[in-house]
Amino acid sequence: MPIRQLAPDVAAKIAAGEVVERPASVVKELIENSIDAGATQIRVDLSHGGLQLIRITDNGCGIPPDELPLALTRHATSKVSIIDDLEHIHSLGFRGEALASIAAVAEVTLQSRPRALDQGSQLSAQNGQFSEVTAAASPEGTIITVRNLFSAVPARLKFIKSRNTEVSHCHHLLEQYALAYPEIRFNVFSDGRQIFATPGDGQLSSVLVEVYGLQIVEQMIPVHSEEQTDSTYPVITGYTSRPTAYKSNRQHISFFVNRRWVLSRMLTSAVEGAYHSLLLTGRHPIAVINIQIDPSVLDVNVHPAKTEIRFLKERRVYAAILRAVRAALLAEPEMPAWEPGP
Ligand code: ADP
C-alpha cells in the first residue's frame, strides 16, 4: 500500500483515543477546565454511565461568544502562550486538545456566559462540524454537554465496561478532585440520583468525611513536612490513617502534586514504607498527600492524560514523604517504637 495522509476525521479520532479512553476521561478533562476557570461550584450529571450524557455545569469565568469555536479547536488554549510557559505550568490544562478530542468522538454542546456579559451563547459540534454560535439564556459560567460518547467509534465502545463500572470510575475520579479542591463544592448525579457531594468549605477533613465516612476519618492524622526554605524541596501536607484503619488495596492512597492528581508507584511506596512493621501484609493505609513543589523541577507533560509526572529529584520527594508520614505516625501516643526497615 502506498503511503497516504490520513483523512482529517480519522486522524482526529486516533489522536482523541490518547485523551478519551472512557467516560471518566471526559469528566476529568471537563472538571480540570472548570477548575482552571476558577469555578467554586461544579455539578456533574451522568446518564447511562456517561455514555448517553455527561454534563458539567460550573460557575467559572466563562467563554466569550467569539471564542467558543476556538475552545473546540485542537491546540487552541488560553493557558500556555509561549514555549517557556511549559516550564511554569500553573493550570491543569495546557495542551489545548481536550475539547477538540472529545468533540471528535461525541456530540458536544458548549454553553457559556462570561461574568461581564449579560447574555450567554452556545455552540454545538458533531463529527468535526460546528454549528453557528447562537445566543442562549444561560447562567454565569459554562455548561458543557457531551452526548453519545463513542457512538461513532464502535471499536472503542467494545472496551467499555458496564454502566456501573463506568459510573464508579467517574465517582472515584471526582472524589480525587474533591480531595484536591476542598474549597470547590461538588455535586454529582448519576441517572438523576445524587451519588457524591462536598460542602466546599475549604476543609480537607470535610471532603474526607464524604469520601471515607466519619468512622475512618476519626482514625486519620495530619501529615506535614518540616519547614522548607528551598522551593525545590517539596512541602508535604495531608492526612494518613492510623494503623487501626486500613484497606485491602492501595487505591486509597492519593497524591496531588501542586494540586494535580497523579498516580505514582514511587510515591505510594514512600507512604507504605512509613508503615513498615505497623501494618500486616495485605493491609494498606488510607492517605491523602499534597505535594507542593517548584514547577521548574517537574515535568507534567509526560502523557496526554497528565496523571503521570516526573520529578527532577525523585529521591528527595520520596524521602520527604516517608519522613513526614513516619513523623505523623510516631507523634501518636499509643504507637509502638518504629523499627527501621531493611
Ligand atoms: P486546555 O485546557 O489544555 O487549554 P481544552 O481543550 O481543555 O484545552 O480547552 C480549550 C480552552 O477552552 C481552554 O484553554 C479555555 O480557554 C476554554 N475552556 C474550556 N472549558 C472551559 C470552562 N469550563 N470555562 C471557561 N473556559 C473554558
Ligand code: MG
Ligand atoms: Mg483542558
